[in-house]
Amino acid sequence: MTWNIDNIIDDIFNTVESHRLENEGEYARWLWQNEENDRKMGLNEYGCADAANILYSIGKFPDTSEKREAWIRTLQSFQNPESGLFQEPTHHFIHTTAHCIAALELFDAKPQYPLTDLMKYSTKDGLYDLLENLQWKTIPWPQSHQGAGIYAAMVLSESVDEKWCEDYFAWLWENADPETGMWRKGTIKEGTAPLFHHMGGTFHYVFNHEHAHMPLRYPEKLIDTCIMLYEEKMIGRKNDVYDNDKFGQYIGFLEVDWAYCINRAMRQTPYRFEDCKRVLTKFAKEYVDFLNSIDVQTHDGFNDLHMLFGTTCALAELQQALPGMLRTKKPLKLVLDRRPFI
Numbered sequence: 001m002t003w004n005i006d007n008i009i010d011d012i013f014n015t016v017e018s019h020r021l022e023n024e025g026e027y028a029r030w031l032w033q034n035e036e037n038d039r040k041m042g043l044n045e046y047g048c049a050d051a052a053n054i055l056y057s058i059g060k061f062p063d064t065s066e067k068r069e070a071w072i073r074t075l076q077s078f079q080n081p082e083s084g085l086f087q088e089p090t091h092h093f094i095h096t097t098a099h100c101i102a103a104l105e106l107f108d109a110k111p112q113y114p115l116t117d118l119m120k121y122s123t124k125d126g127l128y129d130l131l132e133n134l135q136w137k138t139i140p141w142p143q144s145h146q147g148a149g150i151y152a153a154m155v156l157s158e159s160v161d162e163k164w165c166e167d168y169f170a171w172l173w174e175n176a177d178p179e180t181g182m183w184r185k186g187t188i189k190e191g192t193a194p195l196f197h198h199m200g201g202t203f204h205y206v207f208n209h210e211h212a213h214m215p216l217r218y219p220e221k222l223i224d225t226c227i228m229l230y231e232e233k234m235i236g237r238k239n240d241v242y243d244n245d246k247f248g249q250y251i252g253f254l255e256v257d258w259a260y261c262i263n264r265a266m267r268q269t270p271y272r273f274e275d276c277k278r279v280l281t282k283f284a285k286e287y288v289d290f291l292n293s294i295d296v297q298t299h300d301g302f303n304d305l306h307m308l309f310g311t312t313c314a315l316a317e318l319q320q321a322l323p324g325m326l327r328t329k330k331p332l333k334l335v336l337d338r339r340p341f342i
Helices: 006-018 045-057 065-077 093-105 116-121 124-132 140-156 162-174 195-212 219-231 254-266 273-293 305-321
Strands: none
Touching (some): 006 045, 065 093, 093 116, 116 124, 116 140, 140 195, 254 273, 254 305
């Protein structure tokens, strides 16, 4: 069973090209405004970072030193020299900071200024205070942008030492949930967030583990949870961003969250290997069918380079997880295999 997805990759590339602004390395996140009229049009932090991420993923990365230097200048220009932060209205500043620094890493570059306002988290006490006080019971998915983003931002900017990293993973080890394999122990059954929101948050901590080559404490339980979520159609809830029938029919990140959690847990245990392959294959077919069904010229998800990057990541992870099934002229490269954070 194979599917050639070059047409989808071509659509993704052409969409990125349509968001290009006048100068090299400058991109808009959106081409059109939404009904709320709250999108930051024109030059945008996520537009530039995600254009870099997508082009790296599909093998179209800037190919000369002059072009790359222009991209670096653009990305570095978004940093506030006093606070050291990168900020944009749609995400917490730790997410934006980590995301822009991760994009710079693709160019072997770093931010220009110290991460001054994040240095309070450079001690064990400061780090643990952040992690302990995230809203794990109610909004674990968006809060993971902070809990995982602090690791990516501090490590990629070389703002912390090895001991800090050891402390970070020690906290995650102690707080892994033995029933679901996710984070955080003691907050999942007791909380109000849907189970798949905990999975979406857990994804962010899993890619930090992958980056550092650290073991997951309960990979078997994570596999059980992810398979159950898919087979029982629990990824989605009425009145949520994702309706029950929308998983695999959306341009965004939830699909890579799920596929990555399963595929990377598989690398740490032989548990339910065939079941994992079966659900990943079934999902990949559904996902490719959906992507082939939409009008990319008018689809609002394709209009958003940040959401489109999520879909690009999902295709890259599925291509790895299912050798030979998703064919492209150039093998896709998941940016998470180079550095943490998306």
